[in-house]
Amino acid sequence: MRHLRSLGSQFSISLPPDEEGLIGRECPVAECEGYFKLQPGTGLEGENLPCHCPYCGHKAGPDKFFTKAQVEYAKSVVMRQVTGALLKDLKSLEFNYRPRGAFGIGISMKVRGQPTRIRQYREKKLETEVVCDRCTLRYTIYGVFGFCPDCAVHNSLQILNKNVELVQKLLAVAETQEPQVAQHLIENALEDCVSTFDGFGRETCRVFAPKALKPEKAAEIRFQNIGAARDRVKEQFGLDFAATAAPADWTDVLRAFQKRHLLAHKMGVVDADYLSATGDSPSLLGRKVSISGGEVRELVVRLRTLGGELFRSLEGK
Numbered sequence: 001m002r003h004l005r006s007l008g009s010q011f012s013i014s015l016p017p018d019e020e021g022l023i024g025r026e027c028p029v030a031e032c033e034g035y036f037k038l039q040p041g042t043g044l045e046g047e048n049l050p051c052h053c054p055y056c057g058h059k060a061g062p063d064k065f066f067t068k069a070q071v072e073y074a075k076s077v078v079m080r081q082v083t084g085a086l087l088k089d090l091k092s093l094e095f096n097y098r099p100r101g102a103f104g105i106g107i108s109m110k111v112r113g114q115p116t117r118i119r120q121y122r123e124k125k126l127e128t129e130v131v132c133d134r135c136t137l138r139y140t141i142y143g144v145f146g147f148c149p150d151c152a153v154h155n156s157l158q159i160l161n162k163n164v165e166l167v168q169k170l171l172a173v174a175e176t177q178e179p180q181v182a183q184h185l186i187e188n189a190l191e192d193c194v195s196t197f198d199g200f201g202r203e204t205c206r207v208f209a210p211k212a213l214k215p216e217k218a219a220e221i222r223f224q225n226i227g228a229a230r231d232r233v234k235e236q237f238g239l240d241f242a243a244t245a246a247p248a249d250w251t252d253v254l255r256a257f258q259k260r261h262l263l264a265h266k267m268g269v270v271d272a273d274y275l276s277a278t279g280d281s282p283s284l285l286g287r288k289v290s291i292s293g294g295e296v297r298e299l300v301v302r303l304r305t306l307g308g309e310l311f312r313s314l315e316g317k
Contacts, residue, residue: 003085011081013074018123022140025149026067027053028060035067035124036141036149043137043150054139054146069121076119084115133158145203154207157311160200164300167193171293182293187263189296194260197303198223201310205233208314212236226257227277233310237317241310249302254278256299262289 017023022037034055051062066074090111099106126140135151147154167189174185201223205212212218218236223229230242242250255278262268270284 001086001089003088004082007081007085011074011078013077015070015073022123022138024067024070024123025051025065027056027058028064029053029056029058032056032058034142035126036139036146037123037126038140038149039138043132043135043148049150052147052149052152054141054149057147057152059152072119073121076116080115080118083113087111087113087115130155130158144199145207154204154315156200156203156207157307160196160307161304163196163200164193164304167196167296167300171296174293186291186293186296187268189293190256190260190291190299191264193296193299193303194224194257197226197307200307201229204307204311204314205236208237208317211314211317213238224257224261227254237314239313239317241306241313244309245302245306251278252295253299253302253306255280256291256295259289259291263291 015023017040018037021039023040024035024037026036027034032053032055034053036054048061050059051065052059053065094109094111096108096110097106098104127142128144129138129140130146130148131138132148132151132153132155134153135148137148137150139149144159145154145156170185170189170192174182174189177185202221205221206219209215209218213236217232221229221232221236230240234240242253245253258274258277262270262274268288270280270287270289272285274280274289275282275285
């Protein structure tokens with residue numbers, strides 16, 4: 001059985017990356033089993049580095065994150081090698097004794113068969129690709145937000161910055177359009193700006209909720225009303241993410257969020273609630289609110305600052 005013995009007692013199986021150079025991973029936690037992909041050769045360097053699930057944050061050795069399909073593939077590769085070696089060894093035992101004489105009896109042994117088939121698989125298509133801005137790991141996930149599988153930093157701030165860059169591009173397009181189309185694009189940019197910060201704020205508070213006074217309430221903080229969100233973050237986390245903002249800048253942020261509310265829910269018509277929240281002139285009551293590209297650009301800058309302060313303050317607690 002020399003062919004079988006030559007295989008040894010251990011096997012090294014290479015996992016083929018997909019067409020984008022990514023290899024699938026799967027969280028070993030039964031309640032999660034989240035699937036993600038990463039590109040080998042990017043990210044942190046070193047031996048025996050842990051892997052982190054981008055969805056639930058579970059930390060374990062990289063050998064714990066093989067997908068079920070990869071395990072079955074590896075088993076089938078081993079079985080093909082074993083059955084192939086076994087067939088070779090058995091074929092070496094073939095014989096054929098011909099009958100002799102008038103009533104001789106002949107006997108022979110022939111071995112037929114093929115090595116077992118390899119169970120091929122394909123990596124799944126995912127929705128969001130991220131290159132971590134801290135460790136440069138390239139990975140893909142379902143949804144938008146997640147932890148970096150290498151350095152474990154959450155990507156909510158990175159996603160915020162990426163999305164507001166798209167807002168800036170939308171404003172640049174608006175400058176090339178006729179006034180009516182340009183105004184529509186500017187209003188859309190304002191809506192995108194607010195919804196982006198709301199999504200970022202919600203996810204950031206959810207991720208860091210264990211550090212809050214009441215985690216279940218911290219995980220429910222909403223940022224479409226950024227003034228109320230500031231108060232709730234103070235209450236739950238004991239920090240003020242707008243403490244370093246100049247009063248005039250903070251007032252401009254509040255006004256921009258209120259304008260977005262009017263555009264989304266009141267067809268842009270100024271009401272008493274808007275005047276009460278912003279302190280604008282009562283003469284604007286019943287008129288259509290105005291928003292310029294310059295206002296949205298300034299909002300982008302201020303939201304980046306506020307977002308960075310919120311994320312780094314919670315991360316450092």
